[in-house]
Amino acid sequence: MTDTVLISEVGPRDGLQSIQATMPTAAKRAWIDALYAAGLREIEVASFVPARLLPQMADAAEVVRHALTKPGLTVMALVPNLRGAEAALAAGVHKLTLPVSASEAHSLANVRKSRADMVEELRHVVRLRDAHAPQVKVEAGLSTAFGCTLQGVVPDDDVVRLAAAVVEAGVDEAGLSDTTGMANPAQVRRLFTRVRAEIGPRTGAAHMHNTRGLGLANCLAAFDVGVRTFDSSQGGLGGCPFAPGASGNVVTEDLVFMFEAMGVHTGVDLPRLMAAREPLRRGLPGEPLYGMTPEAGLPKGFVAATV
Amino acid sequence: MTDTVLISEVGPRDGLQSIQATMPTAAKRAWIDALYAAGLREIEVASFVPARLLPQMADAAEVVRHALTKPGLTVMALVPNLRGAEAALAAGVHKLTLPVSASEAHSLANVRKSRADMVEELRHVVRLRDAHAPQVKVEAGLSTAFGCTLQGVVPDDDVVRLAAAVVEAGVDEAGLSDTTGMANPAQVRRLFTRVRAEIGPRTGAAHMHNTRGLGLANCLAAFDVGVRTFDSSQGGLGGCPFAPGASGNVVTEDLVFMFEAMGVHTGVDLPRLMAAREPLRRGLPGEPLYGMTPEAGLPKGFVAATV
Numbered sequence: 248m249t250d251t252v253l254i255s256e257v258g259p260r261d262g263l264q265s266i267q268a269t270m271p272t273a274a275k276r277a278w279i280d281a282l283y284a285a286g287l288r289e290i291e292v293a294s295f296v297p298a299r300l301l302p303q304m305a306d307a308a309e310v311v312r313h314a315l316t317k318p319g320l321t322v323m324a325l326v327p328n329l330r331g332a333e334a335a336l337a338a339g340v341h342k343l344t345l346p347v348s349a350s351e352a353h354s355l356a357n358v359r360k361s362r363a364d365m366v367e368e369l370r371h372v373v374r375l376r377d378a379h380a381p382q383v384k385v386e387a388g389l390s391t392a393f394g395c396t397l398q399g400v401v402p403d404d405d406v407v408r409l410a411a412a413v414v415e416a417g418v419d420e421a422g423l424s425d426t427t428g429m430a431n432p433a434q435v436r437r438l439f440t441r442v443r444a445e446i447g448p449r450t451g452a453a454h455m456h457n458t459r460g461l462g463l464a465n466c467l468a469a470f471d472v473g474v475r476t477f478d479s480s481q482g483g484l485g486g487c488p489f490a491p492g493a494s495g496n497v498v499t500e501d502l503v504f505m506f507e508a509m510g511v512h513t514g515v516d517l518p519r520l521m522a523a524r525e526p527l528r529r530g531l532p533g534e535p536l537y538g539m540t541p542e543a544g545l546p547k548g549f550v551a552a553t554v
Numbered sequence: 555m556t557d558t559v560l561i562s563e564v565g566p567r568d569g570l571q572s573i574q575a576t577m578p579t580a581a582k583r584a585w586i587d588a589l590y591a592a593g594l595r596e597i598e599v600a601s602f603v604p605a606r607l608l609p610q611m612a613d614a615a616e617v618v619r620h621a622l623t624k625p626g627l628t629v630m631a632l633v634p635n636l637r638g639a640e641a642a643l644a645a646g647v648h649k650l651t652l653p654v655s656a657s658e659a660h661s662l663a664n665v666r667k668s669r670a671d672m673v674e675e676l677r678h679v680v681r682l683r684d685a686h687a688p689q690v691k692v693e694a695g696l697s698t699a700f701g702c703t704l705q706g707v708v709p710d711d712d713v714v715r716l717a718a719a720v721v722e723a724g725v726d727e728a729g730l731s732d733t734t735g736m737a738n739p740a741q742v743r744r745l746f747t748r749v750r751a752e753i754g755p756r757t758g759a760a761h762m763h764n765t766r767g768l769g770l771a772n773c774l775a776a777f778d779v780g781v782r783t784f785d786s787s788q789g790g791l792g793g794c795p796f797a798p799g800a801s802g803n804v805v806t807e808d809l810v811f812m813f814e815a816m817g818v819h820t821g822v823d824l825p826r827l828m829a830a831r832e833p834l835r836r837g838l839p840g841e842p843l844y845g846m847t848p849e850a851g852l853p854k855g856f857v858a859a860t861v
Contacts, residue, residue: 273783351802397857429853432774459853460808461815467739471778494640501767508738508768532683539767546736548706 249554251512253289253476258284259310259528260291262484263382264303265495266534272306275543276313281318282481286515289321291344291478293489295331311338323386327358328377332372342384343376345369346424349406350395353426357390365410366412371380371537373417373554386420386451387413392438394429403438410442410450421453422476425465428458428486428495432468439472440451455497456486457537463505470511477502481520481527498538500524503554504545512552515535556861559818560596560783562759563806566617566836567632569791571610572802573841579613580836583620589788593822594806596628597621598651599784602638605728612761615645622646630693634665636680639679643770649691650683653731654678654720657702660733664697664814672721680724693727693758696722699745701736710745717749727758729783732772735765735793735802739775746779761785762804763793769804770812777818784809786829786832789843804843807831811852819859824852 248420259279262272270278275292282290292314293307307324314322323342324335335343338370345363348354354362369387392406409419423438437455443450453469453476455462466477479499480486486495503515526537567746568688570577582599589597592637600614612632614619621629630649631642634752642650654672655661661669683690699713717728730745742760760776760783762769773784786806787793793802810822828848835843 258616308857394853394855396854399853421594427853428850431812433816433818458846458850459811460805461770461812463768464774464812467771467774498767499859504766505738505768509740510739539765543765546706546734548701 249512250553251475251514251554252506254324254468254499254513254515255291255476255478256287256476256481257291257454257496258282258480258482258484258499260294261325261486262480262482263510264294264301264310265485266303266531268531269303270530272309274526275310277526278321278334278523278530279310279314281519281526283317283320285519285523286513288319289323289342290516291323291325294325295338297326308334308338309341311335311413315339326372328368329371329375332375333467336343336375336380336383342386344386344388345372348390349408349409350391350398350401350436352397353391353395356397362409363375364401366409366416366548369413369418370416377417378517384419385417385545386422386465387418387423388454389413389423390426392423393425393434394427395531398426403441406438407441407445410446414446414449418449420538421446421448422454422478424454425456428456429466430455431461435468435470436464439469439474449473452478452487454478456495457483457497459487461471463501466502467505476496483522484527484534484536490497500538500540504540508549510552512554519553556817556819556859558708558782558821558861559777559813561594561806561810561820561822562598562630563594563788564598564761564782564803565787565789565791565806566590566631567601567611568793568803569787571601571608572792573610574594575841576610577756577837579616581833582617583604583828584833585837586617586621587824588762588833590624590627592830593827595626595821596630596649596735597671597829598632599629599832600640601632601634602645603634607855615641618642618645618647628711635675636678636682639682643682643687643690647690649693650679651693651695651697652679653697654716656698656716657698657705657708658721659704660702663704669716673716673723676720676725684724690821691726692724693729694725695731695761696720697731697733698750699730700732700741701734703734710748714748714752721753721756723757727756728753729761729785732762732763735763737762737772738768739771742772742775743779746776750753750780752802757781759783763802763803763836764790765803770808773804773809779849780784789831789845791834791841791843796861807845807847811847814858815856819861824858
């Protein structure tokens with residue numbers, strides 16, 4: 248029996264909001280078209296935040312409208328709060344994701360709210376969803392779950408408790424994010440196992456970073472303990488690239504190659520995925536794109552996984 | 555109980571012989587000093603090949619002599635044949651490694667010998683060792699074990715059969731090398747498990763490449779099935795770097811970080827290991843060095859593994 252994973256492409260949101268340049272709306276459409284053509288079936292296409300804070304995302308509603316024309320595509324958006332959720336639901340997204348820091352220090356520094364206040368915000372988002380769009384899924388992304396640049400170690404207990412709290416607040420899924428690139432495979436296995444013991448099938452995606460080169464090893468570790476949804480970004484766009492060859496987000500091309508080579512079905516066609524770098528490049532001239540597999544090409548004799 | 559792994563540093567051999575520039579002997583000594591000071595206790599310091607073929611290794615005997623002054627260091631050298639083994643034993647190495655291709659096509663193209671002929675060569679090397687230096691260890695590195703750029707897929711059966719043949723020829727260890735960067739974690743687990751079933755404790759190191767970004771994931775996979783020796787290269791030097799950010803060999807710094815973060819003891823001190831990049835850089839001005847952990851630094855709150 249072939250294993251199957253869902254690759255959730257976050258480039259159009261996480262990638263594009265992390266860089267200086269703003270990709271024109273037409274270029275975003277062309278890139279999303281290419282990602283969809285490659286077989287990606289969940290794409291985080293936008294953030295619903297005030298345009299004065301994040302001009303790169305000013306066209307969020309328009310991008311969502313375009314993505315909604317793709318049959319079978321789950322159209323996701325990030326929302327930081329209730330106001331963002333209202334806008335995202337009005338635009339018609341299928342799934343909302345809301346980041347909640349596992350580190351109190353990061354939460355206060357990043358959104359000027361305590362973790363408890365963020366769980367309350369989430370509760371309001373869930374109520375809004377229940378009242379106006381019950382078919383929409385709500386995910387909490389537990390950021391800094393594996394460590395925090397401010398407070399250092401984030402205790403496992405804090406993450407498990409927060410996972411329970413967001414589920415109690417009504418989310419459909421809670422994923423774990425290695426926001427700071429501090430995770431290691433042993434920790435990934437331990438923490439996902441503990442979270443699953445706490446919240447069962449509501450355990451969501453692994454969102455890993457490649458800050459210290461461990462992105463794919465951490466995805467493998469998560470896969471080993473039953474995770475089947477993985478966030479990644481084409482060309483490793485976004486996260487926090489601070490050096491040549493360093494990418495923040497796990498590179499979708501390399502992640503898909505790893506799984507397909509292992510015989511794990513992703514539904515993504517690698518040659519088409521590599522081809523999707525072209526519209527990305529055209530939309531962001533001069534922006535560095537990462538990824539080893541696109542440079543090396545597929546190995547001789549490579550066979551993609553079959554269902 | 556803490557797990558322990560042996561990191562076998564191959565940079566002074568595999569790294570230096572793969573690049574155009576020749577590092578001066580004094581610089582090699584300084585680099586090896588720094589690697590030793592960081593805690594590395596097995597270093598492949600040279601290739602014993604004719605200087606006209608590989609001028610970078612013309613000072614092999616002198617480099618070995620220097621490395622032999624370090625207490626507790628296992629001084630390794632690569633030898634392609636009996637003649638190289640004679641020279642390496644005369645120089646006083648502790649351990650010889652001889653590459654044997656699992657792919658017949660690669661073997662013929664690379665050393666103009668069939669696999670069977672290479673096993674015969676190995677038998678002569680073992681006899682020489684038995685007669686003149688019985689304390690010296692002989693390792694066979696089974697190259698192209700995970701795939702070949704010429705023939706594509708290398709059947710598992712070929713690798714297992716070759717492992718049995720080199721053990722029958724008298725080697726102490728047979729390691730598996732992903733020469734071409736084609737390995738994936740599922741294959742690494744399957745093949746090391748099969749080889750161990752065939753040759754037991756003579757199963758040697760995992761020599762992984764990062765060609766498609768899977769280097770650390772493949773090392774993790776090998777660790778999971780009991781491998782405890784890993785080849786890597788400081789700064790990812792060597793292998794086949796064909797693009798910015800692409801390294802051939804697994805980067806020692808990232809590999810050590812992964813294991814230490816997991817609580818697996820390597821005996822290597824990370825700050826000192828990062829410091830060893832300086833003599834490497836001075837000895838090879840302008841040569842690109844890879845590695846994410848050196849760029850990102852150690853995470854806040856990082857604690858190294860203890861025995």
